[in-house]
Amino acid sequence: MIDxxxxxxxxxxxxxxxxxxxxxxxxxxxxxxxxxxxxxxAFYPVEAVTISGAPKEYVRAAASGGEVRFYFCSDCGSTVCxxxxxxxxxxxxxxxxxxxxxxxxxxxxxxxxxxxxxVEIGGAGVAHFEQGSAQKSSx
Ligand SMILES: [Zn+2]
Ligand SMILES: [Zn+2]
Numbered sequence: 001m002i003d004x005x006x007x008x009x010x011x012x013x014x015x016x017x018x019x020x021x022x023x024x025x026x027x028x029x030x031x032x033x034x035x036x037x038x039x040x041x042a043f044y045p046v047e048a049v050t051i052s053g054a055p056k057e058y059v060r061a062a063a064s065g066g067e068v069r070f071y072f073c074s075d076c077g078s079t080v081c082x083x084x085x086x087x088x089x090x091x092x093x094x095x096x097x098x099x100x101x102x103x104x105x106x107x108x109x110x111x112x113x114x115x116x117x118x119v120e121i122g123g124a125g126v127a128h129f130e131q132g133s134a135q136k137s138s139x
Contacts, residue, residue: 004097006078011053011071013080013093019044022095022104023133024121027063027111033070033079034094037116040106041082041092049091055080062086063111064132108133 005012021043030039055071062068066085072078082092095103109121110129121128 002098002100004080004093004099006053006073006076006080006097008073008076008078010075011051011055011073011078011080013097014050014052015042015044015093015098016048018042018100018104020104020107021090022106023092023108023110024106025110026113026115026119028114029060029063030111031114034096037119040095042095042098042103043087043090043092046083046089046091049081049093051081 002015002017003012004015019042022040023043024038024040026038031037033039051071053073056074058070058072059067062084064086068082068084070079070082072080078097079094080097081094084092105123106121107125108127108129110133111131112128113130
């Protein structure tokens with residue numbers, strides 16, 4: 001088991017271990033949510049993740065359709081995880097909350113239409129998308 005947590009530790013997650021399902025998202029909403037030029041999530045089956053603490057929920061329309069629910073610490077503000085209508089069986093975990101520099105790298109890079117030009121999500125196996133994962137980019 002590995003742990004993910006917010007900055008102050010009031011909200012934490014228990015995860016079964018590393019996952020290969022890691023995705024970077026460059027959409028404007030992820031940029032605003034994280035305060036960083038892109039967000040990175042590690043995806044797990046909902047039943048594999050145990051949440052401790054009482055995160056606050058923020059719901060917004062997803063750029064790729066439906067709604068997405070973000071769970072963040074009301075004390076320190078860190079988003080620790082989220083659930084999207086279009087991936088109902090999965091939970092996304094903020095990779096920064098896991099704080100493991102050896103965690104697997106992203107295999108998907110979405111919404112590259114709003115990617116900062118200096119950002120490169122590298123690696124031979126990475127799938128690149130101009131928008132959501134339904135529209136594969138030609139590049
Ligand atoms: Zn916190
Ligand atoms: Zn995004």
